[in-house]
Amino acid sequence: MSMQLTFALVNGLTVGMSIFLVAAGLTLVFGILRILNFAHGGFFMIGAYLTFSFLQVLGDGLAQFLLASLAAGVVVAGIGIVTDRIVLRRLKDLDEEYMLIGTFGLLMVCVGAVKLIWGLDYHSVSPPSEVSGILRFGNLIVSKYSLFIVAMGLVVFFALEFAIHRLWIGKIVQSLANDGWMTGLLGLNVPLLFTGVVIVAFALAGLAGGLLLPNQSLSPELGHAYTLNAFIAVIIGGLGNIRGALFASLILGITESMSSFIIPGMPGLAIYVVMIVLLFARPNGLFHRGVS
Amino acid sequence: MLEVDNIDAFYGDSHILQGLSLSVGDGERVAVLGRNGAGKSTLLKSIMNADPRVCGRIAFDGKDLGSTPNFVRTRMGLCLVPEDRRIFSHLTVRENLEMARYALPCGVAPHDVDEVIGRFPILVPLADRFGDQLSGGQQQLVAVARALMARPKLMLLDEPTEGLAPIIVEELVQDVVSACENEGIGLLLCEQNIWFARQCTQQVTVIDSGSIVFSGDWAGFDAHPEIKNKYLAM
Ligand SMILES: Nc1ncnc2c1ncn2[C@@H]1O[C@H](COP(=O)(O)OP(=O)(O)OP(=O)(O)O)[C@@H](O)[C@H]1O
Ligand SMILES: [Mg+2]
Numbered sequence: 001m002s003m004q005l006t007f008a009l010v011n012g013l014t015v016g017m018s019i020f021l022v023a024a025g026l027t028l029v030f031g032i033l034r035i036l037n038f039a040h041g042g043f044f045m046i047g048a049y050l051t052f053s054f055l056q057v058l059g060d061g062l063a064q065f066l067l068a069s070l071a072a073g074v075v076v077a078g079i080g081i082v083t084d085r086i087v088l089r090r091l092k093d094l095d096e097e098y099m100l101i102g103t104f105g106l107l108m109v110c111v112g113a114v115k116l117i118w119g120l121d122y123h124s125v126s127p128p129s130e131v132s133g134i135l136r137f138g139n140l141i142v143s144k145y146s147l148f149i150v151a152m153g154l155v156v157f158f159a160l161e162f163a164i165h166r167l168w169i170g171k172i173v174q175s176l177a178n179d180g181w182m183t184g185l186l187g188l189n190v191p192l193l194f195t196g197v198v199i200v201a202f203a204l205a206g207l208a209g210g211l212l213l214p215n216q217s218l219s220p221e222l223g224h225a226y227t228l229n230a231f232i233a234v235i236i237g238g239l240g241n242i243r244g245a246l247f248a249s250l251i252l253g254i255t256e257s258m259s260s261f262i263i264p265g266m267p268g269l270a271i272y273v274v275m276i277v278l279l280f281a282r283p284n285g286l287f288h289r290g291v292s
Numbered sequence: 293m294l295e296v297d298n299i300d301a302f303y304g305d306s307h308i309l310q311g312l313s314l315s316v317g318d319g320e321r322v323a324v325l326g327r328n329g330a331g332k333s334t335l336l337k338s339i340m341n342a343d344p345r346v347c348g349r350i351a352f353d354g355k356d357l358g359s360t361p362n363f364v365r366t367r368m369g370l371c372l373v374p375e376d377r378r379i380f381s382h383l384t385v386r387e388n389l390e391m392a393r394y395a396l397p398c399g400v401a402p403h404d405v406d407e408v409i410g411r412f413p414i415l416v417p418l419a420d421r422f423g424d425q426l427s428g429g430q431q432q433l434v435a436v437a438r439a440l441m442a443r444p445k446l447m448l449l450d451e452p453t454e455g456l457a458p459i460i461v462e463e464l465v466q467d468v469v470s471a472c473e474n475e476g477i478g479l480l481l482c483e484q485n486i487w488f489a490r491q492c493t494q495q496v497t498v499i500d501s502g503s504i505v506f507s508g509d510w511a512g513f514d515a516h517p518e519i520k521n522k523y524l525a526m
Contacts, residue, residue: 174382175391182378185342187366187395187442 003139008261014146016253017153018212022230023245024156025204031240032177032197035091038103040205041227042110047072047209048218049118062130069210076206077199084198114220127214152211160242236278238285247286293318293478294446299348301338308334309502321479323489323496325524331502332482333375336448340365340372369397369445377435381424385434388423395442408437411467428455440471446478453485465491498523
């Protein structure tokens with residue numbers, strides 16, 4: 001029993017980190033551009049497909065896998081520049097309805113593009129051999145790939161934390177989030193900084209698509225699957241808050257995993273209960289206050 | 293240096309500034325007076341292209357500004373201290389001042405941050421405090437110090453004396469005038485405090501409902517007491 005609980009906990013941690021990897025870019029774009037980007041999951045999916053294609057050329061191996069995921073991040077970042085020019089920049093100062101409709105349309109475009117380029121077939125990819133298989137800790141069995149995902153989630157989290165709180169560019173980005181008007185009046189090129197934020201967020205989406213590719217079926221529906229949980233994490237964590245997104249993602253992952261262990265008959269229900277309870281308790285999110 | 297030629301400014305459908313013209317020469321210091329809602333802040337924001345929609349011609353250093361974005365105007369040497377100060381709460385006083393280095397016109401060397409803080413004795417012990425741990429008056433001084441860090445050619449100050457104690461207002465006159473004189477900074481100062489405006493500037497313009505109702509030097513202003521009674525009395 002307790003072993004099963006521990007197993008559910010470890011599994012929940014992995015699910016939570018997967019959610020965080022998607023939520024990180026989402027919360028960044030919201031915190032700074034105030035755009036809730038419905039298409040984020042679509043770009044995440046493009047990252048997964050790109051990684052799939054790169055791996056067919058590169059072959060097996062952890063280094064190849066990391067390289068393919070990073071390359072997917074770079075390509076998706078490039079798509080981000082174009083998307084920013086054509087879509088996001090125009091949506092920025094409009095009402096929320098337009099942003100939702102606009103980014104939802106963008107998601108459709110992503111799904112359509114994936115269907116055109118990669119077709120409708122399902123694909124699957126196994127983890128690179130170095131991180132496939134299991135580890136035993138006494139009676140506890142943990143897949144190596146789970147640990148890899150948790151580690152990658154932590155790397156992304158600490159990299160963002162470091163950039164935002166320790167580097168000068170982070171102080172600039174926080175200025176942009178807190179008061180973009182004054183930031184411009186102090187001579188900072190605000191449109192360029194916005195583009196920079198979009199590039200980072202899209203790179204994160206593409207990278208997450210690559211890292212989370214193994215062990216799931218790659219299909220044009222992949223974008224939807226992660227988007228919803230990532231949105232819930234961003235909302236519970238406090239819009240724009242990286243730390244909040246991490247905590248909320250972990251809470252969601254553990255809730256989901258525990259509930260499928262305790263009440264296996266109702267998958268997914270517990271997540272909504274947790275979301276509703278947390279939003280009643282902390283309507284502004286677990287942590288709030290701009291980007292932090 | 294700054295030429296504002298027959299501009300109209302709008303917020304949505306409200307027509308705020310109506311055919312307003314004004315100019316500030318190199319190193320010249322001009323006060324803009326007017327009661328609440330007269331359009332003083334709108335004028336400064338229009339010059340910076342920061343919010344109002346503006347029609348008409350604004351030129352700086354001989355260049356037509358057209359739709360030049362605000363950050364470029366700042367880098368050309370225009371620096372606005374807004375009436376609501378806008379000190380960054382996540383940055384310390386020192387970091388707030390350092391942020392102004394992006395406003396430096398091309399090729400101009402930055403001031404030493406501590407030297408500028410030192411010009412405002414009240415700020416010296418506060419240098420490492422965060423922006424949200426300052427009183428309103430302290431924030432006001434940080435905003436002026438930050439503008440001095442930007443080393444502008446023309447500084448646009450929006451009611452810098454609001455909320456300051458009389459003794460601090462007197463010190464601020466010294467700070468503003470000596471910075472302007474030593475560095476050749478021009479000044480466009482919006483004020484309700486006539487005493488402060490008079491100490492800081494040579495020229496004065498009075499606006500009411502978005503139009504200019506008087507323009508001249510302080511002697512001219514004093515020669516027409518009806519201006520003050522009609523447009524500035526509360
Ligand atoms: N963002 C805005 N949207 C709509 N109208 C505005 C806005 N800001 C100012 N106004 C209007 O424009 C007019 C001029 O305002 P402005 O702020 O320029 O006055 P002011 O002279 O600076 O006044 P004060 O001395 O109170 O600061 C006012 O009637 C005000 O109601
Ligand atoms: Mg005003």
